[in-house]
Structures are given as C-alpha cells and as structure tokens.
Amino acid sequence: MQRDEVYVLDMWRILLREWRWFVAGALLVLAAVFAFAHAARPQWEATAYIQIGQVSGVPPGQDPKVEPLARVLERLKLVPFQNQVMASIGIKDDAPEAKLYRKSLKIEPLPYAGPLVKFTVRGWSPQQARQFADATVTQLQALHQKLLAGPLAMTQARLGEVKADLVSAQSERQRLAQAVGDTHGKDAPTASVASVLLTTTDAEILGLRQAEGDLTVRLSPNYTYDTSLMWPIYVPRSQAFPNLFLVMGIGLLFALSLGAFAAIVRHALRRSHGTTMSFNQTEDTRHLPANGGRGAQAGRDAVASNLQAGVGSP
Known part of the structure; x- marks a missing residue:
C-alpha cells in the first residue's frame, strides 16, 4: 500500500538532502529584498489635525461651521485643490513631488x-x-476665510x-431720570409718564446688555475661530x-518559503528521473541478445522433458 502522507521528518530529510537548492532559493529572495530596501527612495510621513473654522453668531438651528465635515473631506480629495496646494509652494502639477x-x-x-480632520501625507x-x-492647511484656511468673512462681518x-x-x-434713561426729578412733586401726570418710560428704558437697557454680552461671547476665540491646525504637525x-523591519521580516518569510519550494521541486x-531509469531497465530485459534468448529457451525445454517423464512413469 502506498503512503500518501508527508510527515515533518520526511520534509526535514528532503531539506537536508537538497540543502543546496534550499539555500539558493533563500539567498535569491534575500538578495532581492536587500536590493529593494536600498534602492527604494525613502519617504517620511507627516500627520496633522485640522480644526474646521466657525462663526458662532449664526441664526439658531444653523451649523456654525464654515463647511460641513463631509464637504471638507470631499474638498481635500479634489485634484484641483491638491494642485492648488502644490502651486502654493512652487511645485508643478506633473512634478514627481x-x-x-x-x-x-x-x-x-x-x-x-x-469635528476634526486627520490627514497624513x-x-x-x-x-x-x-x-x-x-x-494643505494653509490653502484650506485661505478658502475658509473667504467663506467666514460674510457671517463674521454680519x-x-x-x-x-x-x-x-x-x-x-x-x-435716554439719563434724560428720563432727569425729567422725573424735575417734575417730582410739581406735575404728577408728567412725572408718572416719565416713570413708566424710565422703567421701559431700564428693561430695554437690560435686554441690550444681555445681547451685547451674548454676541461678545460668541465672537470670542473659544466660539469663533479660523480653520487651523489643532496641534503641531508631527513627523x-x-x-x-520602506520600513526596514517589516520588509526584512516579510523577505525572510518568503525566503524560507521559496527555499523549501525549490528543495521539494528538486526532490x-x-x-521522477529515478523511476524512469528503473522502468527502462525493466523494458530492456525484453530485448536480450540472441545467446541469452537461446539459453532461456533451452532451460524451458529441459523443464518440459522432465514433466513428461514424470507423467509416463508408473
């Protein structure tokens, strides 16, 4: 019965027998990885966080942000915007940079x-x-400043x-207060009207002061600000x-795999070559030389004579 399973011991024996092919395959991959790691142009990555500008003094129920988050994301993805970013630092659209x-x-x-927008480049x-x-942040800030100008001015x-x-x-309150003082005890109806107007003016002043305070708070840097970097750029x-540790790790894995594959294929x-040779030798026995054929025929005749003699004897 033929055994189809492949055991670890069998694999180890194959690798030991074909170690030259294993080493050759592994060295080939390692050489390619080493060449790639030293030939590839290094790249560094910068990470930044963008804070979207807003004006807090907008009508109730409206988004104070200069642009919704989804629109800012789509703007950053636009090729014309990216070309404007490159043009702002003197780089052409078709340049490698x-x-x-x-x-x-x-x-x-x-x-x-x-919300914030995190991006890497x-x-x-x-x-x-x-x-x-x-x-990138400067270009987006310039565009948003134009959009913020109207609501901020209003x-x-x-x-x-x-x-x-x-x-x-x-x-007006000072005038009314003076009028109430001048008419106090002289003209009662006039003084009464002036008192009512003074009370109304006091309520109006209170409302105006509250509105002034609310608008002042809304225009403070905590609630109204331009689009800018949330934190410094990190590089x-x-x-x-190329990440040398990652490249060498993956390269080592592929080197072991290719080395083992080469050894198995060689084995x-x-x-298959040994089986073909054995089959040819078996086939060659059918084409023996003439002398060998006559000797085999003589042997077969002797056996037949002995059998006939045994049958004829009592």
Missing part, C-alpha cells in the same frame, strides 16, 4: 472630536512632508448695532517607507 503628494494623502474624519524628506502638510455689525442702541438707551524620525524531479 506632486504625484507623491496626491498618492500619499490619506484623510480620516473625526466627527466626535470637534508623505514626502522624500521630513522637511518636505512637513511642508506638504502645512501647505455678526460684528450686529454687535455694533447693539452697542449703539445701548448707548442711545442709556442716554517621526524614522522613515515610513520531485530527482524521484
């Missing part, structure tokens, strides 16, 4: 952290990667109107590509 920038730009939304040096990230104008109304109301000291070829 621009191709690396467009290929390596990775965007990740963080809707529950602000690569360059052929740490300084270039940092420059790419800073140019909110500031509203604050100016409230302040002017407050000054006017305070002046690790080690290069992002299979050797066995």
